[in-house]
Amino acid sequence: MTSEVLARALNTNPVVVRRLMGGLREHGYVHSEKGHGGGWTLSCQLDQVTLRDIYEALDAPRLFAIGNRSEETECLVEEAVNHAMSSVLTDVKAQFLARFGQITLAALHADFHQKLAERFSGGLT
Amino acid sequence: MTSEVLARALNTNPVVVRRLMGGLREHGYVHSEKGHGGGWTLSCQLDQVTLRDIYEALDAPRLFAIGNRSEETECLVEEAVNHAMSSVLTDVKAQFLARFGQITLAALHADFHQKLAERFSGGLT
DNA sequence: CACTCTAGCAACACATGAAGTTACATGAGA
DNA sequence: TCTCATGTAACTTCATGTGTTGCTAGAGTG
Known part of the structure; x- marks a missing residue:
């Protein structure tokens, strides 16, 4: 799921989403990939x-x-x-x-x- | 004690003091008097x-x-x-x-x- | 009665921090 | 090499609390 899509769902901005998700990524709760087909994936139970x-x-x-x-x-x-x-x-x-x-x-x-x-x-x- | 004196003690402004004290007065914790010799007095135990x-x-x-x-x-x-x-x-x-x-x-x-x-x-x- | 000192209050200005935005760099497919 | 995505810094906007100004009204004093 891309920041763009998440932002629309949350009624906010893709950059805000990246800022928030950044914290979650550092702790390994989510994973992000750049480029074509990239975006965010869940990586925790x-x-x-x-x-x-x-x-x-x-x-x-x-x-x-x-x-x-x-x-x-x-x-x-x-x-x-x-x-x-x-x-x-x-x-x-x-x-x-x-x-x-x-x-x-x-x-x-x-x-x-x-x-x-x-x-x-x-x-x- | 006047708002002026309290304000100096609290490092703020007399009007701010009056705003705050106003709430306390409504509940009867303090009493205020206008004019010469006026100011705030404690009115609770x-x-x-x-x-x-x-x-x-x-x-x-x-x-x-x-x-x-x-x-x-x-x-x-x-x-x-x-x-x-x-x-x-x-x-x-x-x-x-x-x-x-x-x-x-x-x-x-x-x-x-x-x-x-x-x-x-x-x-x- | 005029003067001074006080609170009361509304309206405005300022400061702070969160949220949103823009712009650009970087990496990964197609 | 083009497009699509994240990464990030810098800037703008907005909300809220705080501070400020200006004025009114009441109370004592000379």
């Missing part, structure tokens, strides 16, 4: 890869929209608040990763197929 | 207010930097991914709120005083 793996392959983008204004500060009030916030955010992020680590691509695949079946058996609007 | 209360008084700003591209979609793959993501994010947010709900301003206050004491007893760089 869906039940061996989790959302957490994907998240990390994508360079673990910032998870929270909130956070400390600055790590180093002279202000003791800010320091106290930072400490409390960091502690919570660290723990919560760990839980997030743990949960993502339990969701395999195979599970998403199965969910997709179930939704597909429902759509063809009258479960439609 | 520090041990009765948690970081969660503050977070919500501030209109519960977006917590996560990631999320679904769109809530409604025709794409069954996107739907499956959204479902998995939302489920995790909802749970994780709940945990975040629970943790913040356990941190009172009084606790931060105490932490601040301890750091202050340390600074005056040789625990300094």
